[in-house]
Amino acid sequence: MREFTIQPLNEACMEACQLRVDNLTKPIYSLAQLEKIAVRLAGIYNVEQPNHIKNGVIVFAGDTAVDGKQNLTKGEESLRAVTRLGSGHSATEAAAKKLDATVYTVDVGLEQATDTVAGVSNKKVANGAKFFGKGPAMTVETMEKALEVGFAMAEELANKGVQAVALGNVGERALLSALAVTAAITQYPMTELLTDNECTLSIQEKAERLTATLARYELSPAQPLVVLQHVGSLEIAAMVGFYLGAAVNRLAVVFDNAVTGAALLVARAINPSVMDFVFQSAAYNEPVHKAQMKFLGISPYLYYNLEMDEALGSVMGLSVVDAALHMLNDMKTFGEATVTVAEDGPGNKRQDGR
Structure with a gap:
């Protein structure tokens, strides 16, 4: 993996921005x-009052466990998903249009060929990741x-x-890799x-088998x-690179x-500073997602009971980022609105009529 440096957030700009936020015509800390x-x-962004940022959406596509027994569709479902995304008629595209965000769909590891699919960027590394129950999901090279x-796409978008990107994925059995990672x-x-699902095994039986499988690799x-290579997937690897590349290029990622x-867990383990540049979005009932949020110590902003991938939840989260900037720039401070500031209460030490 390439060498990189993530610069820290600009604390002076953050303090200046915080002072403006505190002086907006609202109860202090109320938003x-x-x-x-x-x-x-x-x-x-190294600016005291960010405004009018350019949004984007990127979806990395890859299939998991293509040599496993559960691969009955041979990537056809994933192909239909990226074809829909590429056509510009997906739910993701509809939501992105409201934010003037271009959707980029990148095939990094789908089983099916996408050379002739309109709107899909073919960056295929391999035709899917292998089933980690048989051996490592990827070679070190792939x-x-x-x-x-992922790194290159972050640089390209920058x-x-x-400046702000909604991140998503497409791919069959992707949750299996996310679970293992x-x-x-x-x-x-x-x-x-x-x-519980339609599998004949109980949760305890499945847990024992998966635990034994992962134990063979002595993952830490x-x-x-090493975790990523053995039990991850191609699109998760690309997203790890994207998180890191985005932080290097000072992009906000939802x-x-x-x-x-899962990709964020790996990126954070590589360099914890990546967390300064990421924003959570939707909450999911799925236990892997809940465990990730618990481990990261963060709470998603939104709950839609979504059951699809394709960056839809991230795009909805990007709208919250957009709302934060409207708050910062469309509201007036006490001074701008010539409103008397609080003389007592929690705002009296921060609200000064600026």
């Missing part, structure tokens, strides 16, 4: 997360290539002037990450790239589901 988002964006795809990084009991959160969350 909670919107205030925190705006202040962090100031630190990311993992590194997938990481580089060069196009994009999450178990290895968090070290949570497997039973905490599983749910101290070696995140993530949503368990798959984008």
Whole structure:
């Protein structure tokens, strides 16, 4: 993996932004997360009052366990999903249009060929990741290539002037990789990450088998790239590279589901500073996602009971980022509105009529 440096947030800009937020015509601290988002964006963009940022959406596509017994569709479902995304008629595209955000769909590891699919960027490293129950999901070489795809896409979007990105995924059996990565990084009991489904095995039986499988690799959160290579997937690897590349290029990234969350766990284990540049979005009932949020110590902003990937939850979260900037720039301070500031109460030391 390439060498990189993530610069810290600009604390001076954040303090100046916080002072403006505190002096907006509202009870101090009353807009909670919107205030925190705006202040962090100031630190990311090195500007005291960020405004009119350019949004983007990127979806990395890859299939998991293509050599496993559960692969009955041979990637056809994923192909239909990226074809819909590429056509511009997806739910993701509809939501992105409201934010003037271009949707980029990147094939990094789909089983099916996408060379002739309109609107899909073909960066394919391999035709899917292998089933980690048989052997490592990827070779070191394919993992590194997938990481580089993510890094390069972050640089490409930054060069196009994009400043905030909604991140998403497409791919069959992606949750299997997310489960394994999450178990290895968090070290949570497997039973905490599983749910009942149509499988004939009980949760306890599934947990025992998966735990035994992962134990063969002797995975440790101290070696995140080893975890990624053995039980991850190509699109998760690309998203790891994208998180890191986005932080290097000072892009804000909104993530949503368990798959984008698994990539964040790996990126954070590689460099904790990446967390300064990411924003959570939707809450999911899925236990892997819940475990990730618990481990990261964060709470999603939104709940839609979404059951689809394709960055839809992230795009909805990007609208919250957009709302934070409208708060910062469309509201007036006490001084601008010539309103008397609080002389007592919690705002009396921060609200000075500016």
